[in-house]
Structures are given as structure tokens and as C-alpha cells.
Amino acid sequence: MLDGCTDWPDDFIRRYREHGYWQGVPLGQLLREQAQRTPHKEALVDGHRRWCYAELDLQADRLAAGLADRGLRAGQRVLVQLPNIAEFFSLTFALLRLGVIPVFALPAHREHELVHLAQLSQAVAYVIVDRHLGFDYRPLARTLREQVPSLQQVWVVGAAEEFVALGDCVADPRPLPAPGSREVAVLLLSGGTTGLPKLIPRTHDDYACNARLAARACGFDSHTRYLAALPVAHNFPLASPGAFGVFSVGATLVLAPEPSPDTTFELIEGERITHTALIPPLVLLWLEMAQWSDRDLSSLQWLQVGGARLKAEIAARIRPALGCGLQQVYGMAEGLLCFTPLDDSQARIFETQGLPLTADDEIRIVDADDVPVAPGAVGELLVRGPYTIRGYYNAAEQNLRAFTADGFYRSGDLVRRLPEGHLIVEGRTKDVINRGGEKIPVEEIENLLLGHPLIRDVALVALADELLGERSCACVLAHGGPVELGTINAWLRERGLAAYKLPDRLQVLREFPLTRLGKVNRKALAEQVQAL
Template structure:
């Protein structure tokens, strides 16, 4: 383990090895195995570029050797901020084989996040595109170099200016020896997926992340015929390993990279590349459904759409099959570990109304009240989890870890869930997404689901705003579908749906759009602040 990481207790580690979760495989070996088995099969498609498994494997080896020749060695952290380009894959596997640890930043991050991540990880290298979506990352790199002394190398995909072109690293084999890391070593540092604040770093080992990807590939039914579209930012846990890129390559399928998740880009690739599987967050799924009504692309190859990242509302879930012509797999998980999937043979009500059941038999779940007492089966409480691929502590977070984990190693997810007798979870929101209205708790997700069933509501997000008498009052922020509905009309709809009176929104605001995080989630803190400022004015 790297300094600053918390490992599993030895008795748990021994159990996970004995039961086959940890198989002693490195992430670098997953590609190597498949390159030997199907060397000429297409591994990755990036625009006009098509790399076979042999070519990707060779590029990873040469990059690993070239990085080693420049002094980047096992245990070094490398901050990666690349969009969906083929170089991301070659570099990731190079680092996996070298034993250096990629820190997976997102393209949308800017100075605040990147400088923080470089300092926290003590990164020795920073890898960027020259420009992406109009932003010059080389300007940001100069700031990082000035403020973070540990950064010795800046590697650029594209025109490097004063830095080093990534294409020059490993352009030839410099002969530097590379020894693969131990499977229990940290393989990657992922970013926590909260909607606000500076991200924390999540250490994932080769053993646990390989299980994460391989077992997920089985649950999603991936095989050598799979053509997986990376629509979300590739550095995010969902498209990276749930099963994502790593699961697809392990299965011998083909990874197709989309520059953006917009229907304009994605639908064209689905038709041209005969995509069979992809993954989205709920707001993008909603956008795709709207676009499918008028798009003229052939989406007939699409077999499975995974949706995760936040709860998919039941009404939206029910539209996916009829509108996109594919199956739905709901995914509820976290970069910290636990993954839940609806299964491909689940009855339709479970697929539409739940967020799946745990991936591993040794995923241990507790659902507790505010005093950490387990709730009655079927009741709502906070989800706590530990297991063979769930972390035991954030990286270099000694002050935060005691509040994020129980003394016996359960991770406090902050998610409010209830569990059905089948084991499937229904996500009822986040602890912070419960509005305390004069002592009455308003479950935001419940009200949002009912509002979404109103024909004039395209999307909705409910936030709490300060109130002198109640402490908080609820505000429903609505994106209308056609003429905007009135508050009275919405409340009548909610009342007819059987909603308790104290859960009715105190205010309704019509908006054109919601502030969102870089992953497409509604940024509710920013939205609440926006509404509070409006109220103050």
C-alpha cells in the first residue's frame, strides 16, 4: 500500500483471496491476456483510428518503457486529465504495468481541483490534451508547475509547446526494464463523486479493481461481440470499470470512444460502429429519449443501456425500451466500491423500480437510522457497506476517515435506501436530500418522482431554502415541457397522487436549465444557492 492508504485487515484479505474475489491479477495483465488470444481483433476505435489488441498492447509496453526511462517508477503518481481519446487507454495500461498510479482527473476540472489533486497526490507528472472544447490545458499546466513542485513532467497529447509530446515517449523502445507491480498494490486513484467540494482520492488495488471490472462484465453479459460506447468521461469509475472499458477489453470486445455524450455524436457512432452497450447518467438518458423522437439514426444495434450515477426515475426508466429499442440495466454504485446491478433476467418491475442488488456475495450491507441502529427490513435508512472491492479509507484523509467509516470498517455512503426481500435496493435519496421542514422530513426523491409524472414537467429538482419559521421550506425547480404548469396545478397533481400535505412544495420556480457537475448530475447545492439569492432579491 502507498503511504496514506488504508488496507484491508489481514483476515478479510485472506478471505477474499480464498473465495476467489482477488485472483492475483494486475490490470496490465488483463490486456496482455486478451492481446495473446485475439491479437488482430479491434480493441479501440477513436474517430478514424482503429487499434487492434496487439497494437494497444504494444503501445502500452513502449509507453511504460519510455516513462521508466524518464524516471517515472513504481509508486509514482501521474495526474491524468485526458478526454475520451485512445491515448488514455495506452497510457493507463502503461502505468498499470509500470506500477505508477494514475490519478483520474476529469477534463472539466480547472485550477482549483487540479492544483489540489496534484498537491494531495504529490504527482510527479501531469498528462493533458493541448486543447479540449476550447480550453488550453497548457496554460493550466504552467500554473500547476509553478504551484506544485513535485510535478516534474508535463506530457501533452497534441502540440506540446514547451512541454513534452506524449507521442515522443515510447516512440521507440528505450530498453528500460519494467517489472509489473504486486496485485495488492494500489493501481489507480479515483475521484470521489460528490456534487460539491474538492474531490477526495479513492485508492483501488489491482486485485479489487480487476474483480470490479471482470464481475461487472459477467453481470452485463459482455463478450467478444460487445461494442461498448464510452459516452461519459472515461476517467469516471462508471465507464472505466463498471464494466466499462476494462470489462470490455477483458471480454475481448471493442471500445468505441465518443468525444461527447450528446445525441449528435453518440447516435452517429451507434449507427456507424453498431454499438451494443453504453452507459449514461439519468439526465443524459432523458436527453437521449427526447432526441430519439426526431433523430434519423439507426439505433437498432443497441442491446443494453446502463443508467447510473443517481437514481433513475421510474417514469423515465419505463420509456427506455419503447424509445431506444434496448434493454435497461440500472446501476447503483460508487467509486468507493459497492456496485448494485439489476440483472438481465430480472422481472420488469425490478428493472424499472429498483437500482439493483449487490455484485458480490461478500458485499456486507447495513441500513441504519441516525443513531446507527439497523432499521426494520424494508424501511429507509442510510446505507453502510464493506466488502472485497470497497475501500477502507480515503487517500491521505486521516481527519475525514473516522467520520466516513465505522470503527469496524463499514463505509458510510450517505445514501438513503430500502432493501426488498429479493436483495434489490431502492434509492430514496441522499441524507442531505431530505428537507427538514419544521421537523417534518420531506424525502426529495419521492416528490420529484411524482412531479415527473405530470405531463407538463420535463425535469425537476427540489431543494431546501432557509425559512425563519420552518428552518427550511421546499422549492420545486421545474423545467417545463411546453407551457409551464402552475404551483396550484402541480400541488393538485401531487395531492391526487396521494402525497401528504406537508410534502407539497412551498414554492415552484420555472427554470430553463439546472447547474450540473462535470458528470452531468444536478448540482443541488449550486441550485439551492441560486434560488436563495433569487429569494433574497
């Protein structure tokens, strides 16, 4: 394992191998084997570009050789910030084959998050697109080069300016040493609650298990045509089952530049999409637009919904409006995945978040003292298993809080479990706002706002929202001058904060309601502001 990572104990490693979860095959081999079986099968569609498995495999090999020539070595980290484009996958498989570890940043991230991620991972290179949805990423690259000493190279898909075009980083394929399957394959981002994101080390063994078994649970086969509507840097569309699940069965991945119905309905019709995945706010948008669209969506068989709890009344509208089945998905980049079985009852599909993926996903539901709750009662979900990590990367202090002594991950989710094993998510124990599936750590935003000269104190709370599930409200105590949402958010943008983290609402108060211990009573505060 990479220094700074926590491995599974030896007896668990043996068990997971014996049970077939870990198959000893590096993730880069997943594509290689498929290219050998079905070289001419369409693997990936990106606009007018259509790559068969043999072509994607060759692109990855050429890029791996070229990046090796530029000094990349196994174990190094590369910060990858690419949208849904074909190069995301040729690059990812190239890095996997080199044993170089991609750190997947989201297209929405800006200086505040990126500097942190590059410094934490000690990334030696940064990969971007020149422009995406009107935003120029090259000034970000200049900022990172100035602030992160380890960052030696910047590679750009598109017009590189003073940097190097990724298309120039290729060479004739040659044999390269393969990484071990127990090594870290990728570093994902946590939806963390304590400040900036933590890094989640996923090994080749456990992430391949994650994708392969998720694809089975979702009924993927070689005829599947999966639309990646969400940003593929997210764990959900990347490997749950997502793109890696697609490649594991020799199916076809179709990339959407963004998830609006105008774009995605056209792709569903034109590419005969069978499966896709959304978060609840996008489901509402799709349902609304489906009433007016004349696009043929009849090929769509299954819509997977995750990232936040889907209301049962919304779930019931999906088949009548879109003509497809619903599969609820609950999971986390740290590991555990739950799916409603495809043949589950309508009540279970509408009202629960599904069953754990494997028999070796060990579930505990506990109270605030770590005592197991009564069957069917609500408590915090703790989990360990063959694809759930045992610790964050280089985060010894956080790991003491986030993991039990015997290796269970503390999810921070409040759940209850039905007798058949289905989980129902009831809320959160941690201070995080789930804004349409994007997790906003309260502490991170509060710490930034406390640096504003007009703000004496601040508490960020979640307000219920019909579309997004939750919106954020910055409740502030001011020093006396006028405090307005527009100026506060402009100030946060100047500090490089991603747009989805900006407060949706600002409420200036004279005082905060307090608990008997003198802490801000966030529940009472949210109720007070919601009523205003």
C-alpha cells in the same frame, strides 16, 4: 499498500482470495493476456483510429519504457486529465505496468480542483490534451507548474508548446518489474461532501474484480461493442464495467468525444454498438432526439443507467423509444456496485437500483444512531466487501467519519431494501447536490462564496429539476450591494472552479430559516426558494 492507505485485514484478504474475487493478477496483465489470446481483434476505436489488442498492448509497452526512461518510478503519482481518446488507455496501461499510479481528473476540472489534486497526491507529472471542445489545457499546466512544487513534468497529447509531446515519450519495449496485485493501481476521485474531492485508492486486485464481475453481470462477451459516451475518467464508464470490463472479455471499446445524440447516434449506427451507459439527464435527451432521428439504433441491446435515480416513468420509455433493454446501475467509486439482473422483472428494472454484485458485499442499513432499521425501512447504506475501500488516501480525519470501526463505508445514501435484496435509493444524508450525476459538495462552494466581498452568509441548496434531477441555488445574505448570478459565477470562474459546480440560481434573502439549534434549516430553505 501505499503509505496513507488502509489495507483490508488479513482474514478478509484470505477470504477474498479463497472465494476467487482477488486473482493476484495486476491490471496491466489484463490487456497483455487478451493481446496474446486475440492479437488481431479490434480493441479500441477512436474516430478513424482503430487499434487491435496487439497494437494497444504494444503502444502501452512502448510508452511504459519511454516514461521509465524519463524517471517515472513505481509508487509515484501522475495526474491524468485526458478526454475520451485512445491515448487515455495506452497511457493508463503504461502507468499500470510501471506501478505508477494515475490520478484521474475529469476534463471539466479547472485550477481550483487540479491544484488540490496535484498537491494531495504529490503528483510528479501532469498529462493533458492540447485542446478539447474548445478549451486549451496548456495554460492550466503552466499554473500547476507554478503552484505545485512536486510537479516536474508535463506531457501533452497534441501541440506541446514548451512542454513535451506524449508521443515523444516512447522507447523500445523491454521487461519491467510488475507491480504486486495488492498494490494501489489507481486513485479515483470521490464525489465528496466535505470540500474538495478525496482520493480513492483502488488496488489491482479489487479493481480487476470490480470490472470482471461487472462485465459478467452486464452480459459482456467478445462480441460486445461498448460505446463510452460518458468521460472515461469516471468510475462508471471506466470499470463498472466500462472499458476495463470490455478488455477483460476481449470485446471492443468505441470512444465518443461527447455524449450528445448527434455524435452518439451516428456512432451507434456506424459501429453497431451493443451496450452503452448514461446518466438520467442524458437519457431524457436521447429519448427526445430519438423521435426525430433517422439513425439506425437497432444494434443497441442494453442501456445502462446510473449516477442518479432514474424515474420509473422515464425507465418505461426506453425500450419503445430506443429499442433496447434497460439495466439500472447503482454504485460508487469507493466500491459497491448494484445491477438489475438482465432477466429481472419489468417492475424491478423500472423501480429499483438492483442487487449487489457479489455475495460478499455486506450491507447494513442504519438509522442516525447506527442502529439497523426494520426490514424494508429507509436508512443510511453502510457497506464493506471485496472491492469496497477501507479508507481514503491520506485522509485520517475524514476516515474516522466515513468508515466504521469494523470497516464499513458510510455511503451517505438513504436506501431501503426489498425482501429479494434489491436496493431502492431514496435520497442522501450528506450535503451534496447530485446535478445530473455530477456530485457538487455544498461546503466547497459555500466556502468559496463566503470570500466574496458582497456576501455576508450563504447556503447552497438543491432544487428539484425535471432534467438534471437537482440544480443548485446559492441563497445569500448580502452586505447591501447588488448581488447577481452572472457576476458571482464570473468571480467563481476566476478562482478556477469547474463549470458544472457553478450555481444555477441565486436567491438574495433577508434571513435563513433556522432549526431549534440555530443551524440553517436547509430543507425549509429549499422549499421556500422552490416556491418563489
